[in-house]
Amino acid sequence: MLIELKDVNKTYFGAQPLHVLKGINLGIERGEFVSIMGASGSGKSTLLNILGILDNYDSGEYKIDGKLIRDLSEAKAAEYRNKMIGFIFQSYNLIGFKTAVENVELPLFYQGISRHKRHTMAMEYLERLGLKDWAGHYPNEMSGGQKQRVAIARALVTKPDIILADEPTGALDSKTSVEIMDLLKDLNEKDKLTIIVVTHESGVANYTNKIIHIKDGVIGQIEENRAHDSVKFGSEGPLK
Amino acid sequence: MKFDIDRYKEIIDTLSRNRSRTFLTGFGIFWGIFMLLIMLGGGNGLKAILSQNFAGFTSDAVIVGTNRTTKPYGGFKRDRSWSLDQTDIEAIKALVPESGIVTMMDAEWGGSISYDENTYNGIIKGLSYEYAGVESPQLLFGRSLNEVDCEQERKVCVIGKRVWSNLFPNEEDPTGKYIKVKDSQFQVIGVDGRNSGININGSPDQSVVIPYNLMNKLYNKGGKFDILCMTAKEGADSEIMQEKVRGLLCRRHTIAPDDKNAIMMLDTKKIFTIVDNLFKGVNILVILVGLGTLLAGAIGVSNIMMVTVKERTTEIGIRRAIGATPKMILSQIITESIGLTLIAGMLGILFSVLILWGAGNIVSSMPDISSGISFQIGFWTGIAVLALLVVLGVLAGLAPALRAMNIKPVDAMREE
Numbered sequence: 001m002l003i004e005l006k007d008v009n010k011t012y013f014g015a016q017p018l019h020v021l022k023g024i025n026l027g028i029e030r031g032e033f034v035s036i037m038g039a040s041g042s043g044k045s046t047l048l049n050i051l052g053i054l055d056n057y058d059s060g061e062y063k064i065d066g067k068l069i070r071d072l073s074e075a076k077a078a079e080y081r082n083k084m085i086g087f088i089f090q091s092y093n094l095i096g097f098k099t100a101v102e103n104v105e106l107p108l109f110y111q112g113i114s115r116h117k118r119h120t121m122a123m124e125y126l127e128r129l130g131l132k133d134w135a136g137h138y139p140n141e142m143s144g145g146q147k148q149r150v151a152i153a154r155a156l157v158t159k160p161d162i163i164l165a166d167e168p169t170g171a172l173d174s175k176t177s178v179e180i181m182d183l184l185k186d187l188n189e190k191d192k193l194t195i196i197v198v199t200h201e202s203g204v205a206n207y208t209n210k211i212i213h214i215k216d217g218v219i220g221q222i223e224e225n226r227a228h229d230s231v232k233f234g235s236e237g238p239l240k
Numbered sequence: 241m242k243f244d245i246d247r248y249k250e251i252i253d254t255l256s257r258n259r260s261r262t263f264l265t266g267f268g269i270f271w272g273i274f275m276l277l278i279m280l281g282g283g284n285g286l287k288a289i290l291s292q293n294f295a296g297f298t299s300d301a302v303i304v305g306t307n308r309t310t311k312p313y314g315g316f317k318r319d320r321s322w323s324l325d326q327t328d329i330e331a332i333k334a335l336v337p338e339s340g341i342v343t344m345m346d347a348e349w350g351g352s353i354s355y356d357e358n359t360y361n362g363i364i365k366g367l368s369y370e371y372a373g374v375e376s377p378q379l380l381f382g383r384s385l386n387e388v389d390c391e392q393e394r395k396v397c398v399i400g401k402r403v404w405s406n407l408f409p410n411e412e413d414p415t416g417k418y419i420k421v422k423d424s425q426f427q428v429i430g431v432d433g434r435n436s437g438i439n440i441n442g443s444p445d446q447s448v449v450i451p452y453n454l455m456n457k458l459y460n461k462g463g464k465f466d467i468l469c470m471t472a473k474e475g476a477d478s479e480i481m482q483e484k485v486r487g488l489l490c491r492r493h494t495i496a497p498d499d500k501n502a503i504m505m506l507d508t509k510k511i512f513t514i515v516d517n518l519f520k521g522v523n524i525l526v527i528l529v530g531l532g533t534l535l536a537g538a539i540g541v542s543n544i545m546m547v548t549v550k551e552r553t554t555e556i557g558i559r560r561a562i563g564a565t566p567k568m569i570l571s572q573i574i575t576e577s578i579g580l581t582l583i584a585g586m587l588g589i590l591f592s593v594l595i596l597w598g599a600g601n602i603v604s605s606m607p608d609i610s611s612g613i614s615f616q617i618g619f620w621t622g623i624a625v626l627a628l629l630v631v632l633g634v635l636a637g638l639a640p641a642l643r644a645m646n647i648k649p650v651d652a653m654r655e656e
Contacts, residue, residue, distance in 0.1 A: 049650055055648075074566045078563050078564060078566070082562065093558045094558075095555055097257055106559070107563050110563040110568065111563065115245060154562065
C-alpha cells in the first residue's frame with residue numbers, strides 16, 4: 001500500500017468550527033491512476049492538502065510507503081514534498097520571471113543538485129513533453145497547455161512516488177484538456193506512476209481507473225472504472 | 241547553504257524585475273552612506289586645513305610675556321612695568337630641571353627693509369638658534385640661524401615669505417644677497433615659507449629674523465626682551481614647570497606671588513586640546529546624523545521588502561510546495577536585502593570618495609593653502625562602513641524574511 005489513510009479527521013477552528021474531514025479511510029496502491037471527485041465544499045481540497053503534506057490533520061494516521069506523516073517540522077515536510085510528491089496545479093503555478101527550464105530545475109535546486117546536472121535533467125523532461133524548443137521561454141510567452149506541460153515536467157523531474165494533480169484541466173479548453181489527460185494516462189501506463197487527480201468534472205474523472213467520490217467529508221462510493229464508461233459520451237465530447 | 245551561481249542570478253532577477261522600486265529603495269541607503277562619508281571626509285579636510293595653521297609649532301610650547309603688575313609688593317606700587325632679560329633664561333635653565341628649550345624673542349615693529357628699489361615695512365625679530373625647537377621654519381631657500389651666527393653676532397637674516405616676494409618680485413633665490421634692514425646691511429641666508437596661523441610677536445611671513453645678540457647691541461636692548469619661549473623636557477610635566485617658572489620670575493622681579501596678571505603664560509597644548517576636542521565633537525555629530533540617515537534608509541529597504549514579500553506570497557508558496565525549506569526562503573530574502581544595501585552602499589562609497597577627492601584637489605590648489613590637504617576618508621573607515629552595510633542589510637531583511645518564512649504553501653494557493 002503506497003498511501004494509507006486511517007480515520008483521518010480535520011476541523012478548521014474559526015468563529016464557527018468546521019468539521020471538514022470526518023474519518024477518511026483510504027488506500028491507494030503503487031501504480032494506480034485514481035481521481036477524487038466531489039463538489040466544492042465536499043472536503044476534497046482539504047484531503048488533497050493533507051495528501052500533499054501541505055496541511056496537518058487532527059487525528060488518525062496517514063502513511064506514505066509505510067512512513068507516518070504526522071506533526072512533521074516544516075523542514076521535514078518540505079523535504080518529503082520535494083522527494084515524494086509532484087504537484088500539478090490548476091493555475092500551473094509557474095514562477096513568472098523564470099524560463100521554462102528554470103522552473104523545471106527549481107525542485108532539483110532545492111535538492112542541492114549541481115547546476116549542470118539539473119539542467120540536463122530538466123531538459124530531458126522538457127524534451128519528453130515536447131517542449132525542448134520552448135525551454136528558454138517565459139511562462140507568459142506560452143499557451144495554457146504548454147504551461148501545464150512545463151508544470152508536469154516540474155512535477156516529474158524529481159521522480160516522485162506520487163503525482164498530485166489539482167484540477168489539472170481547470171483552466172484549459174477542452175481540446176487541450178484531452179491532451180493533458182492523455183498525457184497523464186500515458187505516464188501512468190508507461191512509467192507506472194501513481195497519479196491522483198482531484199476534480200469536480202466527471203469527464204476528467206472518467207480518464208482514471210478508479211473514481212473515489214467524496215461528499216460532506218466522508219468517502220462515498222469507490223468506483224472501478226477500468227472500462228472508462230462512467231460518463232455517457234454524448235455529442236459534447238468526453239470533457240465538459 | 242550551498243554556494244550557487246543561481247542564488248545570485250535569482251537576486252539580480254528579483255531586484256531587476258522592478259527597477260524603479262529597487263532604485264528608490266537603494267537610493268535611501270545610497271544617500272545615507274553618501275552623506276555620512278561626505279561629512280566625515282569634510283571634517284577630516286577641515287581639520288587638515290586648521291591644523292595647517294599650527295604647522296611647525298610644537299604642541300607643548302609655553303610662551304611667557306610681561307604685563308604691568310596689578311598688586312603692590314615688596315615696597316613697589318602696582319602698575320609697575322618690568323622686563324624679562326637674559327639672566328632669567330640662565331636662571332630658569334639652572335633652577336627649573338623640567339625646562340627643555342628656554343629662549344628669547346624680541347621684535348622691532350615697523351622696520352623698513354629694502355633691496356634695490358624695493359622696500360617693505362616689516363618686523364625685525366631677534367631670535368636665538370634654539371627657537372627652531374619651538375617653531376620650526378619651513379625653508380624655501382637656504383638655512384635658518386645656527387649657533388655660530390648667534391655667538392659671533394653675524395649680520396645675517398632669514399626673511400619671511402612676504403618680505404621675500406616684496407623685495408624679490410621675480411621670486412629668485414635671495415641667499416647671499418645683502419638687504420638693508422633699517423640702517424644696516426644684512427646678508428640673506430634663508431627664506432622661511434611658513435604661513436602660520438599662530439603669530440607670536442608678529443606673523444613669520446612679514447618678519448626678518450636676525451640673531452638676538454646682534455639685535456641687543458644694534459638697538460640698545462640692554463639684554464631685555466619681550467617674550468620668553470620654552471618647552472618642557474621630554475617626560476617632564478609642563479604644568480609643574482610653569483608653576484616653577486612663575487615662582488622664579490616672581491622672586492627675581494619682586495612680583496607678588498599671587499599676581500597672576502603680571503606674568504602672562506600661554507600653554508599651546510591647551511589650545512591644541514581645545515581644537516582637538518572641537519573636532520571630536522564635530523565627528524560625533526557627523527556620525528550621529530549620518531547613522532540616522534542610514535537607519536532611515538534601512539527602514540525604507542525593510543518596508544519595501546515587506547511589500548515585496550506580500551506581493552510574492554504566491555511565488556514563495558510555490559517554492560515551499562516544491563520543496564524549499566523555511567530556512568532557504570529566509571536566507572533568500574535576507575540575501576536579497578543584503579544585495580540591495582551592498583550595491584547601493586558601495587555606489588554611495590564610490591561617489592563620496594570621488595567627490596572628496598575632487599574637493600581635496602580644489603582646496604589644495606587654492607592659494608594660501610599648502611598642497612596635500614586631503615578630504616579622504618580612511619581605508620578602515622571604508623571597511624567599517626562596508627561591514628555596517630552588511631549588518632544593516634541583515635537587519636532590514638529580517639522582518640520581511642520572517643514574514644516570508646511563515647507563508648504556508650496552502651496560503652499561497654488560496655491567494656488566487
